[in-house]
Amino acid sequence: MGELAIELKGIDKSFGLVHANKDINLKVRKGTIHGIIGENGAGKSTLMSILYGFYQADRGEILVDGRAISIRDPNAAIAAGIGMVHQHFMLVENFTVLENVMLGAEDSWILNAGITKARAELKRLEKEYALEVDPDAVIEELPVGLQQRVEILKALYRKADILILDEPTGVLTPAEADHLFRILEQLKAQGKTVILITHKLREIMAITDEVSVMRRGEMVATRETDKTSVEELAELMVGRRVLLRVEKGAAHPGDVKLSVKNLTVRDGRGVTMVDDVSLDLRAGEIVGIAGVAGNGQSELLEAIAGIRRAVSGRVELNGRAIDVTGHADPAELRQRGLAHVPEDRHHVGLVLKFEESENAILGYHDDPKYRKGFILDVDAIRADAEEKIQKYDIRPPNARLKTANFSGGNQQKIVLAREMERGPDVLIIGQPTRGVDVGAIEFIHKRIIEMRDQGKAVLLVSVELDEIRALSDRILVMFAGRVVGERAPDASEGELGLLMAGVEGPKEAAQ
Amino acid sequence: MSTPYAKLPGWVEYGLIPLVNLLVAFAVAGLVVLLVGESPLEAAYHMINGAFGRGEYIGFTLYYATTFIFTGLAVAVAFHAGLFNIGGEGQAYVAGIGVALACLWLDRLMPWYVVFPIAILGAALFGAAWAFLPGWLQAKRGSHIVITTIMFNFIAASLMNYMLNRVMKPLGSMSLETRTFDAGGQLPKLDWLMAMFGLSVGTSPFNVTFLLALAAAFGVWVLIWRTKLGYEMRTMGHSPQAARYAGIKEARIIVITMMISGALAGMMALNPIMGETYRMQLDFVQGAGFVGIAVALMGRSHPAGIIPAAILFGVLYQGGAEIAFEMPSISRDMIVIIQGLVILFAGALEHMFRPAITRAVLAFSGRGRTDAAVKGA
Ligand SMILES: Nc1ncnc2c1ncn2[C@@H]1O[C@H](COP(=O)(O)OP(=O)(O)OP(=O)(O)O)[C@@H](O)[C@H]1O
Ligand SMILES: [Mg+2]
Numbered sequence: 007m008g009e010l011a012i013e014l015k016g017i018d019k020s021f022g023l024v025h026a027n028k029d030i031n032l033k034v035r036k037g038t039i040h041g042i043i044g045e046n047g048a049g050k051s052t053l054m055s056i057l058y059g060f061y062q063a064d065r066g067e068i069l070v071d072g073r074a075i076s077i078r079d080p081n082a083a084i085a086a087g088i089g090m091v092h093q094h095f096m097l098v099e100n101f102t103v104l105e106n107v108m109l110g111a112e113d114s115w116i117l118n119a120g121i122t123k124a125r126a127e128l129k130r131l132e133k134e135y136a137l138e139v140d141p142d143a144v145i146e147e148l149p150v151g152l153q154q155r156v157e158i159l160k161a162l163y164r165k166a167d168i169l170i171l172d173e174p175t176g177v178l179t180p181a182e183a184d185h186l187f188r189i190l191e192q193l194k195a196q197g198k199t200v201i202l203i204t205h206k207l208r209e210i211m212a213i214t215d216e217v218s219v220m221r222r223g224e225m226v227a228t229r230e231t232d233k234t235s236v237e238e239l240a241e242l243m244v245g246r247r248v249l250l251r252v253e254k255g256a257a258h259p260g261d262v263k264l265s266v267k268n269l270t271v272r273d274g275r276g277v278t279m280v281d282d283v284s285l286d287l288r289a290g291e292i293v294g295i296a297g298v299a300g301n302g303q304s305e306l307l308e309a310i311a312g313i314r315r316a317v318s319g320r321v322e323l324n325g326r327a328i329d330v331t332g333h334a335d336p337a338e339l340r341q342r343g344l345a346h347v348p349e350d351r352h353h354v355g356l357v358l359k360f361e362e363s364e365n366a367i368l369g370y371h372d373d374p375k376y377r378k379g380f381i382l383d384v385d386a387i388r389a390d391a392e393e394k395i396q397k398y399d400i401r402p403p404n405a406r407l408k409t410a411n412f413s414g415g416n417q418q419k420i421v422l423a424r425e426m427e428r429g430p431d432v433l434i435i436g437q438p439t440r441g442v443d444v445g446a447i448e449f450i451h452k453r454i455i456e457m458r459d460q461g462k463a464v465l466l467v468s469v470e471l472d473e474i475r476a477l478s479d480r481i482l483v484m485f486a487g488r489v490v491g492e493r494a495p496d497a498s499e500g501e502l503g504l505l506m507a508g509v510e511g512p513k514e515a516a517q
Numbered sequence: 518m519s520t521p522y523a524k525l526p527g528w529v530e531y532g533l534i535p536l537v538n539l540l541v542a543f544a545v546a547g548l549v550v551l552l553v554g555e556s557p558l559e560a561a562y563h564m565i566n567g568a569f570g571r572g573e574y575i576g577f578t579l580y581y582a583t584t585f586i587f588t589g590l591a592v593a594v595a596f597h598a599g600l601f602n603i604g605g606e607g608q609a610y611v612a613g614i615g616v617a618l619a620c621l622w623l624d625r626l627m628p629w630y631v632v633f634p635i636a637i638l639g640a641a642l643f644g645a646a647w648a649f650l651p652g653w654l655q656a657k658r659g660s661h662i663v664i665t666t667i668m669f670n671f672i673a674a675s676l677m678n679y680m681l682n683r684v685m686k687p688l689g690s691m692s693l694e695t696r697t698f699d700a701g702g703q704l705p706k707l708d709w710l711m712a713m714f715g716l717s718v719g720t721s722p723f724n725v726t727f728l729l730a731l732a733a734a735f736g737v738w739v740l741i742w743r744t745k746l747g748y749e750m751r752t753m754g755h756s757p758q759a760a761r762y763a764g765i766k767e768a769r770i771i772v773i774t775m776m777i778s779g780a781l782a783g784m785m786a787l788n789p790i791m792g793e794t795y796r797m798q799l800d801f802v803q804g805a806g807f808v809g810i811a812v813a814l815m816g817r818s819h820p821a822g823i824i825p826a827a828i829l830f831g832v833l834y835q836g837g838a839e840i841a842f843e844m845p846s847i848s849r850d851m852i853v854i855i856q857g858l859v860i861l862f863a864g865a866l867e868h869m870f871r872p873a874i875t876r877a878v879l880a881f882s883g884r885g886r887t888d889a890a891v892k893g894a
Contacts, residue, residue, distance in 0.1 A: 336762060
């Protein structure tokens with residue numbers, strides 16, 4: 007056993023009635039990568055927030071390098087050599103990389119000298135850890151993977167020896183994730199300690215030295231990664247055996263429910279994001295759209311759902327046109343049987359400041375069953391929400407809790423419950439299991455297949471190739487805004503990967 | 518994690534923190550009074566005595582509060598939909614026309630309780646109409662509502678100047694005001710309400726509009742938290758993207774919200790016109806529209822917060838007038854400074870003492886000071 011970088015003793019934390027961390031003990035060895043896994047709402051983010059000084063524990067001790075210290079706020083954490091990369095980046099969008107890295111760590115009121123020094127230091131860090139980023143690039147113009155690197159640079163610039171990453175790969179493409187892991191390996195080689203929270207057990211197996219499992223606020227086990235397996239970890243997390251494979255029967259496609267013809271969509275800057283896409287979606291089938299993030303899948307979903315205007319093309323729902331190039335009305339589309347689980351639950355699918363029950367009716371708030379005359383029937387709304395909470399095992403089961411206070415995976419379930427429980431004819435889903443734990447993934451996948459078996463048409467977009475392959479009856483691959491190929495779900499990962507990279511696309515795609 | 522610090526119990530959030538802010542504001546105001554060589558204690562005495570010392574004073578305080586409840590509610594309603602309506606001043610001013618027309622037309626024919634509802638309608642209609650255009654420009658043209666409502670305040674001032682000079686002034690009169698209304702245009706005072714507490718309204722213009730203001734506050738609560746329209750307004754205020762996703766029609770909500778906001782601001786005109794002077798005078802709004810912004814800010818845009826905040830500003834106005842009267846070296850402008858300090862500390866710097874108070878409360882309740890915290894540092 008090497009030296010301990012961090013030791014937590016008896017950490018306890020409650021939010022009102024929610025006991026988020028119960029008497030947690032944790033030892034993280036110096037110079038290792040330590041994984042933390044657990045169901046949604048298990049208390050992982052809370053524990054890390056305590057370590058980083060965002061929250062104060064009710065009880066318990068924090069030891070860094072063997073010394074008990076008090077971490078009242080993030081500044082104290084930074085002083086103790088702890089850095090954190092949040093799932094939602096905390097960068098100033100219109101500042102450059104260099105400015106963001108320096109922000110709050112300037113040496114003096116006069117910036118010039120500091121800038122030169124910071125630039126030199128940044129160069130050194132980039133070299134040492136393979137963290138290449140252009141220091142003069144403006145943040146908002148960088149892809150998320152690079153933005154994340156800036157967050158890491160920020161922590162290293164502040165001399166962090168211990169780096170906490172909370173679900174860092176949720177937003178990354180596979181290639182970006184690979185690069186991130188190379189960086190983490192490099193950090194480890196230099197003697198830094200890394201704490202990694204993720205829901206992807208594969209990542210845990212690939213990169214960590216040790217892994218700790220949380221369940222319902224408790225630390226239930228710590229394992230050496232070499233000596234455990236995905237199955238064991240999944241079972242430790244959920245407390246029962248988890249089906250990691252999706253079981254589904256053959257599809258019985260029926261009539262065309264959603265037909266898309268020559269759809270073209272441009273983004274705000276006039277860049278063509280969806281380029282002449284056509285597809286048919288039938289009752290009783292799941293069509294998966296595979297592709298590296300940013301190749302037009304998001305815009306395709308948004309255009310169909312009526313929240314982004316298309317430039318040209320025709321979309322029909324149940325044989326009737328949707329005015330995608332004009333004023334498509336999402337409320338009307340819902341009534342016509344289209345449900346939409348948006349990719350970005352935080353900004354689009356939910357109002358984080360609402361209480362849970364208010365989000366459970368978002369988009370369906372016009373339904374007369376939620377009203378008595380002019381007045382909203384709050385009791386009916388809450389009863390309805392509680393029913394969904396039961397059915398989807400949303401935790402904590404409190405319809406009056408503010409949505410922002412649910413853990414990420416439970417927020418996702420709120421959206422899924424709302425959209426699926428309506429029994430829509432057509433369900434379009436973006437990233438259904440982003441940030442969701444294995445137990446919930448199993449549940450969500452089952453529900454999606456159930457919908458299909460009830461004769462619903464499902465259009466699925468996910469950057470998780472595994473998920474696409476497991477659920478889809480047909481796979482369409484998008485690259486640079488075009489559908490570059492259709493494959494059966496048993497196509498090999500390599501074949502799909504090449505298509506996704508635009509290597510094997512039909513000739514017209516390569517113009 | 519918008520607030521990185523612990524969630525506080527309600528009595529701290531809504532009681533202690535505002536109180537501390539207020540005390541600091543008064544302490545700094547006291548320093549200003551010291552600076553001009555007067556005694557802060559004497560000023561405080563006149564402030565409190567002037568606001569509460571007699572039934573009549575209380576009447577004045579509540580009269581001002583009535584006005585501020587309306588303008589505060591107006592700002593709050595717009596704010597829930599993410600709109601910053603700076604135009605309460607102009608909307609209230611123009612609404613005066615609606616009130617005056619109702620009174621000039623009916624004051625000799627009908628009793629007050631017939632004229633009042635019509636005047637309410639007139640006020641709401643004119644106020645809403647004045648807010649409609651900025652709302653429409655925002656919804657259809659993207660012209661920023663802050664800019665347009667400010668401009669509309671100026672236009673309102675010129676328009677009213679013209680109206681009172683050329684249209685609504687009785688022939689041959691020299692002063693810029695309408696004729697004085699007869700009995701039908703005069704609202705009864707709330708002497709019965711004061712009598713219940715053994716007080717008398719005296720000469721104060723404390724009138725039935727106060728009850729209308731309370732009803733409006735309740736109505737706003739219902740609107741925001743219990744109607745579909747309020748739900749859509751709040752969705753838009755919190756997240757325009759989520760509103761679009763939910764199929765909420767942004768343009769429509771903006772226009773309707775602004776009209777409701779304008780109608781509320783407009784109802785303020787009833788108080789001075791029918792409740793105090795019984796005629797419409799030039800500049801009768803006297804900045805109440807702007808005070809509404811501070812009131813909404815302090816009251817956290819919630820009716821239950823707006824009423825006490827409006828009363829506080831009523832105290833500042835009435836008590837302030839008393840200070841200026843009793844202590845001649847403290848001018849009206851000084852009173853404005855004190856009001857400004859209250860706005861600064863209670864509104865703009867609201868969060869200044871929060872971290873310290875949070876820490877103190879947590880330490881006191883024994884939760885923040887963990888073993889680690891004691892051993893550390
Ligand atoms: N500020 C808060 N107020 C009230 N409850 C909270 C707050 N923050 C977290 N919780 C609750 O504490 C529990 C633990 O949440 P936490 O975010 O730590 O979970 P998590 O393990 O990170 O889950 P996920 O994998 O979904 O991100 C949840 O039940 C959550 O609802
Ligand atoms: Mg989390």
